[in-house]
Amino acid sequence: MIAPTFDGTFPPNWTAEILPQRPMILPSRHYVYPGVVEEVERGALEVLIQPKGDSQPFLATFALGFRDPATPTGIWSMPDPAWLCAVSGGYAYLVNVAEPERFTFLRYRPVLSIHKAEGNIAQSALSESQSVTGYLGGGLLLFVGHHSILAWGREGEAWESERLSWEGITVDRFDGHMLHGRGWDLRTDKDLPFALDLRTGLRTGERID
Numbered sequence: 072m073i074a075p076t077f078d079g080t081f082p083p084n085w086t087a088e089i090l091p092q093r094p095m096i097l098p099s100r101h102y103v104y105p106g107v108v109e110e111v112e113r114g115a116l117e118v119l120i121q122p123k124g125d126s127q128p129f130l131a132t133f134a135l136g137f138r139d140p141a142t143p144t145g146i147w148s149m150p151d152p153a154w155l156c157a158v159s160g161g162y163a164y165l166v167n168v169a170e171p172e173r174f175t176f177l178r179y180r181p182v183l184s185i186h187k188a189e190g191n192i193a194q195s196a197l198s199e200s201q202s203v204t205g206y207l208g209g210g211l212l213l214f215v216g217h218h219s220i221l222a223w224g225r226e227g228e229a230w231e232s233e234r235l236s237w238e239g240i241t242v243d244r245f246d247g248h249m250l251h252g253r254g255w256d257l258r259t260d261k262d263l264p265f266a267l268d269l270r271t272g273l274r275t276g277e278r279i280d
Contacts, residue, residue: 075116076145080187081210083148085155085168090117093132100129104157104164105176116144116159122168129171136162142181150209150225158182163214165223179216186213186242188222188250188269211269213250215240220250222272230272235265245269 075089093112098119103111114135121128136142142161149156149165157164161181167173188211209225218236222229236254241262243251248269253262266275 073140073144076143076147078145078147078185078187080189081148081150081212082152083155083168084123084152086121086123087146087155088119089146090119093117094119094130098128098130100127100171101132102129102166102171103132103134104166104174105134114138114160116157118146118157120155120166120168120171126169131157131166131171133157133159133164134162136160136181139181142183143185147185147187147212149212149223156185156212156223158185177214177221179214179221182214182216183240184215184242186215186250187211188213188245213242215242220267220272222269232267232272233274235267235274 077087077089111132111134116133116135118131118133119128120131137160139160143158144160145158147156147158153167153169155166155168157166161183163177163179163182165175165177190210211222211224211229214221214223217238218234220232220235220240222231235252237257238255241253243253245251250267250269251264253264255261256263267273
């Protein structure tokens with residue numbers, strides 16, 4: 072089993088401890104995500120979360136998605152410091168730590184990799200014909216699926232890319248406000264390069280039909 076990841080790049084308003092197993096004595100607050108799922112405890116990610124301030128800690132149980140070691144598991148901080156991202160076998164849960172009842176069960180199942188785009192992107196660099204749906208600063212957390220990439224910013228979901236691959240995406244590097252990667256093309260049986268504008272999610276280069 073691969074050890075869970077903990078990434079606190081974005082400064083959080085909480086601390087979290089990934090537990091090897093569920094404690095025998097449960098804290099007074101315990102939340103199970105996504106809430107209604109069969110055998111949620113089998114292989115689940117157990118996390119003890121402490122919000123900053125006077126709030127009491129709570130135990131969060133995140134249902135396992137896939138047992139494939141290629142799928143990520145761990146905790147990531149988010150551009151909004153009040154939110155936490157937990158991934159359990161490729162199932163991604165975004166939780167408001169101050170109000171743990173508020174969460175998003177990400178539609179990419181599984182998420183295959185997670186990447187961070189830090190810093191600010193100036194809106195002035197965009198043409199008047201382009202629109203911005205949430206990424207003007209504070210960075211992005213990027214969720215890579217089989218076919219496309221979903222970006223989450225301080226205000227929530229920022230954008231979703233078009234299809235970048237028929238099966239599997241490789242993120243190679245970040246260059247300013249651009250993400251460079253490769254996606255597999257069914258017609259040519261080759262990995263084709265692409266570039267995404269992190270401000271909008273729009274791509275340049277040859278497209279996957």
